Amino acid sequence: MATVAEVVLRRRDDDNVGLRSADVDGSSWTWREVVQESAVRAAVLRSLRRDGPFHVGVLLGNVPEYVFLLGAAALEGAAIVGINPTRRGAELAADIRHTDCQLIVTDRRQAELLAGLDLGLPADRVLVVEDRAWISLLDEHVGAPPPEARLPGPDALFVLIFTSGSSGAPKAVRATQGRIGAMADLGFSPDDVLYCSMPLFHGNALASNLLPGMGAGATIVLRSRFSASGFLPDARRFGVTYFNTVGRALSYILATPSSADDRDHRIAFAIAPESSARDIAEFEARFGVTVVEGYGSSEGAIRLFPVRRQLPGALGRPEAGVDIAVIDPATGRECPPARHDGEGRLLNSGEAIGELVRRDAGADATFEGYYENPEATAERLRNGWFWSGDLAYRDADGVFYFAGRTIDWLRVDGENFAAAPVERIVGRHPDVAAVAVYSVPDPRTGDQVMMAVELRDGTTFDPEGFARFLAEQADLGPKWWPRFVRVTPGLPMTATNKIAKPALRHEAWQTPDPVWWRPEPGSSYTRLTPDAATGLAAEFTSHGRQRLLPQP
Numbered sequence: 381m382a383t384v385a386e387v388v389l390r391r392r393d394d395d396n397v398g399l400r401s402a403d404v405d406g407s408s409w410t411w412r413e414v415v416q417e418s419a420v421r422a423a424v425l426r427s428l429r430r431d432g433p434f435h436v437g438v439l440l441g442n443v444p445e446y447v448f449l450l451g452a453a454a455l456e457g458a459a460i461v462g463i464n465p466t467r468r469g470a471e472l473a474a475d476i477r478h479t480d481c482q483l484i485v486t487d488r489r490q491a492e493l494l495a496g497l498d499l500g501l502p503a504d505r506v507l508v509v510e511d512r513a514w515i516s517l518l519d520e521h522v523g524a525p526p527p528e529a530r531l532p533g534p535d536a537l538f539v540l541i542f543t544s545g546s547s548g549a550p551k552a553v554r555a556t557q558g559r560i561g562a563m564a565d566l567g568f569s570p571d572d573v574l575y576c577s578m579p580l581f582h583g584n585a586l587a588s589n590l591l592p593g594m595g596a597g598a599t600i601v602l603r604s605r606f607s608a609s610g611f612l613p614d615a616r617r618f619g620v621t622y623f624n625t626v627g628r629a630l631s632y633i634l635a636t637p638s639s640a641d642d643r644d645h646r647i648a649f650a651i652a653p654e655s656s657a658r659d660i661a662e663f664e665a666r667f668g669v670t671v672v673e674g675y676g677s678s679e680g681a682i683r684l685f686p687v688r689r690q691l692p693g694a695l696g697r698p699e700a701g702v703d704i705a706v707i708d709p710a711t712g713r714e715c716p717p718a719r720h721d722g723e724g725r726l727l728n729s730g731e732a733i734g735e736l737v738r739r740d741a742g743a744d745a746t747f748e749g750y751y752e753n754p755e756a757t758a759e760r761l762r763n764g765w766f767w768s769g770d771l772a773y774r775d776a777d778g779v780f781y782f783a784g785r786t787i788d789w790l791r792v793d794g795e796n797f798a799a800a801p802v803e804r805i806v807g808r809h810p811d812v813a814a815v816a817v818y819s820v821p822d823p824r825t826g827d828q829v830m831m832a833v834e835l836r837d838g839t840t841f842d843p844e845g846f847a848r849f850l851a852e853q854a855d856l857g858p859k860w861w862p863r864f865v866r867v868t869p870g871l872p873m874t875a876t877n878k879i880a881k882p883a884l885r886h887e888a889w890q891t892p893d894p895v896w897w898r899p900e901p902g903s904s905y906t907r908l909t910p911d912a913a914t915g916l917a918a919e920f921t922s923h924g925r926q927r928l929l930p931q932p
Contacts, residue, residue, distance in 0.1 A: 383557035384454035384538050385531045387564045387595050391415050392526065394597050396570050399444055402603040402614050409444065411597060415526065417444075418451025423524035424517045425456050430482050435540070437481035438581070439463040439490045441604035445509050446580045447590065449485060450539075454557065457532035461540045461552070462581025465490055466795060469855025473497040479540050479552050479751060483507060485514075534558025540751050541583045543678045552751040553678050555583075559748060563587045564595025568622070572596065573646070575615065575623035577603035582794075583678050588624040588651050608632035615645045624651045627794030630659040631824055634666065643668045654782070654794065656824040657692030658923040675782065681738050681747040681766040684780050691720065692924055695772070695780045703740035706732070706774050712763070718773040718781065732773040733783045738766040783928075790819040791826045792859045802860045805853050806831065809846070811839040814871055816879045820864065820888040821928035823919040830864035832884050832893075834871050841867045843896050843905035864889050865896045865905065888930035889913060 391398060391411035398411035409417065425436060436458050440446045453460045461479045463472070476484065476499050483505040486494070491508050499506070507514045538560050540552040563586070568574065574593040578585040593600040601618045603610070606625075611633050614620065630652055649670040652660065660671045675684035675695040682704060686696040698704040706715040718732040738746075743766035749757040760767055771783040790799060799817035806815045814834040819827035835841060846865070850856055866889070872880040889895045895908040920926045 382561040382564060382595075383532065383534050383536070384450075384561045384591070385557060387561055387591065388415060388418060388451045388454050389526060389528065389531075391594060391597060396597050397599050398594070398597070399447060400599060400601045400618060401444055402601055402610075402618070403443070407444070411594075414447065414451065417448040418455060419524050419526040420518055420521050421448050421452035422456040422527060423521035425452055425458050426527075427517070427521070428483055429458075432482065433480045434458045435461050435479055435481050437461040437463050437476055437479070437484035439465060439484060439486040439493070440509070440580075441465075441487075441490075442576060442578075442580055442585075442602045443487075443604055444602065445485075447600075447602070450580070450590070454538060455526050455531065457530075457536050459537040459540060462542065462579075464542055464579075464581055464795075465493060466857045466859060468493070468857055469497070471855060471857075473499055475542060475552075476500065485509065532557055534561065539586070541581070541586075541678055551753055551756050553583075553680075554748040554751050555680065556748055559680055559746070560586060560591060563591040566592035566596075568592055568596035568598045570597040572598040572621045573601060573619050574598055575601045575603070575618070575620040577606040577611075577623070577629075578625055578794075579605075582626070583676070583680075584624060584626050584653070584794075587676060606632075608636055612636075612642070612645065615647055619646050621646050621648050622650065623647065625655075625794075626652070627654050627791075627826055628659075628822075628824055629794075630655045630663045630671070634659060634662055638666060642666050653695075654791070654825045656923045656925065659824060661692070675780070677768050677770070679747045679760065679766070679768075681743055682736060682768055687779060691775075691779070691781075693781055694775075695782055697778050697780065701740075702742065703738065704780070705737050705739055706734040706772050706780070707737040707765075707767075708734045709767075715773065717776045720775065733771055734773070736768040736770045736772040736780070738768075790817075790829060792822070792829060793826065795857075795859050802829070802831070802856070802862075805856050805860075806833070806850075808853070809849050811835050811841075814879070816871055816881055816884055817862070818881045818885045820885065820930070821920070821925060823916065823925060824923050828864070829860060829862040830866065830884075830888065831862045832866040832868050832871055834868055841865070841894075841896070847905055861898075863898050864908070866891060866893050867896070868893045886930065889916075890930040890932045 392415040394411035396411055397408050398414045399409040401407040436453060438446060438449055438460055450460055461481050467475060472493060485507050487509050534557050536557045537554060538557045539555045541555060543551050543553055574589050576585055576589040606629060647669045652671050653673050653675060655673060663669060663671055672686045673695060674686050684696040684698055708715055715732050715734040719727040721727055744761050747766050772780050773783055774780050802817045803815050806812055812833050813836045815831055817831045820830045822828045850861060872883045889908055896905040897908045898905055917929055920929050
């Protein structure tokens, strides 16, 4: 099993261009130079190491410095904590404290997110890459060789990748050098050019771009943040042959004006999990690019690979010898296969949908646990199986399909987050007596945010005032804004006085209670009328997701 450190060192004598920045004209590094820059930063990290877990928080966009720090951590045996910049305020600070970061490397723009937060670190342990202090550290260690004599082994922790659970407490997935190093072979060649605009704190960018590109000695083009309008110009400018994405990125590219030269590029294929079947078909037709979806959990225990002639929306099958099943969580029994009609619509959702589970002996070996969260780790590994937290169904040919997410876990535009932090923020509103946040399906892919609010006596819902309140909450992540707000006289409760979210999720916007919504991101809240609900249903149907619509 190759470690990430070994993958890095394979490139130490490679003069092929390894890294380019799409944001800075003319900036490029050969793989030999990438290894040299990584070795310099490995020496810097060594000089800054303190007692305790050797964890380095990185709060940067997709810039070369992030790649150099990942290489440095691999060589030196540190672990990179990929800090998610869409987190805000106390939740962001909690992520950093929870993962025992010894220091944080950031830039001037994103350092503003940390201002005034309790990070559990002295101010001088937050290093800004544009500042003289960081530049002096690099100058001090120029020419440092890679520490080949003491490379970390496959069990050494390499990255902590954040995800979120139903309780809202941060969960950081452990990923070792051996697990990430095993991702270095996706069949690329040194002639390939891989376009990486997905954030490097996300497992998709590491597993589907950086490590495979490094392993093959291909060229990786970094874009600091995804731009739909800049995508095709970048592809042509750099001769891109492949890209990876998550969620709705394909739909954003499709929304750009079409032209006669849409196929004037070198892109051969893309990996785009959680894209809608309609977007994949339209992207392939317009740009002539083969798009595959697949599935890979952040925890690493389940991977599904597309197969030929599968129905739209299918994820694929597991590797040979890996036992993946759809299990009814209430009974522990495997759900029966799904049945589809002639148009690919699911006929037996009530019995076919369950939780996606890995049952073989490799389940607990592949999932390396959550950092300092044994309860959450145990919940994932119940009875020796790995429970993904994702809902799915499987057809008679063994092909799996995604069907949603369990209870309080939302995934909006490729980002996972929990409902509890959003509920705490909305609960600050003086008119809100109680609130429940939950997922409803997105017409294209993933989820949208809906909430039900119970107001205090004597108050009424003010949509404009509510939007102003949300805009004033500095710790409300940009993807956490609710699209739908249900105003109810009383939230449904269980026998143990817990809010019954399954009932809310089942009804979604098909409820006698008034529902307010934002027809487009950034638009004002307006009353959801029957005509608007009909139009929303038509959008689901056009993307082949009508099976996920709430039933009146």
